[in-house]
Amino acid sequence: xxxxxxxxxxxxxxxxxxxxxxxxxxxxxxxxxxxxxxxxxxxxxxxxxxxxxxxxxxxxxxxxxxxxxxxxxxxxxxxxxxxxxxxxxxxxxxxxxxxxxxxxxxxxxxxxxxxxxxxxxxxxxxxxxxxxxxxxxxxxxxxxxxxxxxxxxxxxxxxxxxxxxxxxxxxxxxxxxxxxxxxxxxxxxxxxxxxxxxxxxxxxxxxxxxxxxxxxxxxxxxxxxxxxxxxxxxxxxxxxxxxxxxxxxxxxx
Numbered sequence: 001x002x003x004x005x006x007x008x009x010x011x012x013x014x015x016x017x018x019x020x021x022x023x024x025x026x027x028x029x030x031x032x033x034x035x036x037x038x039x040x041x042x043x044x045x046x047x048x049x050x051x052x053x054x055x056x057x058x059x060x061x062x063x064x065x066x067x068x069x070x071x072x073x074x075x076x077x078x079x080x081x082x083x084x085x086x087x088x089x090x091x092x093x094x095x096x097x098x099x100x101x102x103x104x105x106x107x108x109x110x111x112x113x114x115x116x117x118x119x120x121x122x123x124x125x126x127x128x129x130x131x132x133x134x135x136x137x138x139x140x141x142x143x144x145x146x147x148x149x150x151x152x153x154x155x156x157x158x159x160x161x162x163x164x165x166x167x168x169x170x171x172x173x174x175x176x177x178x179x180x181x182x183x184x185x186x187x188x189x190x191x192x193x194x195x196x197x198x199x200x201x202x203x204x205x206x207x208x209x210x211x212x213x214x215x216x217x218x219x220x221x222x223x224x225x226x227x228x229x230x231x232x233x234x235x236x237x238x239x240x241x242x243x244x245x246x247x248x249x250x251x252x253x
Contacts, residue, residue, distance in 0.1 A: 037118065041057050042056045047129075050103075054101075055101060056097065056098045057097040058096050059097060069091075069116065072089035073087065074101075075114060077111075080107045081107070087099050111126050164180075169253075173224075174223045179217070181193065188216050192238065193212075194234075195233070198231050230250040232248055234246050
């Protein structure tokens, strides 16, 4: 009898130990930070008007190729005229999201891939120069797009001010990124504000949309998962004629 009791006790201990290990594993899994979404955008540096050009976006999460993105769009923006198009990308047999596009006029264009997948969003941009076609129609100075701001200090150009502070934080601590945006000293309402977050020694970019909390104040919460020095660039756009940005540094310990 004692022998059976001893065996029963051992089995009970082993069972409880196994359950504890499983619970610890489940808790660890639940607490793991998901891999960030990576987008490798391929855009040729130059092309000729009238000829089809292919843009591709390779989307990955860790070592996994993402084939189930919620949305992949390619934005084509003419930096001279401000005209832009938003086109849906499709997944090809090589597991790349792609579009073919034909430019009609010369100029420099920003190509941005807007990728939404697995509760994350990122939107890298590259430029392409087009020659060999018609010149883009000139636009009045009053209608011309605002030129990109120079990174560095809080920017004030063409009446637009972006007040965003540098800061220091720690890994795992949620912080609020806040940008106070004004136009001619009045709060700029209804703009689109995005944060481009990049560690100085890495290539990966994280893009965040910042909702308008109150008139002219755009904020979003973010948690850094690695130490280092980060560059945070705040992009402000509204309509086709306003695009300004300012870059600041964040130190994460």
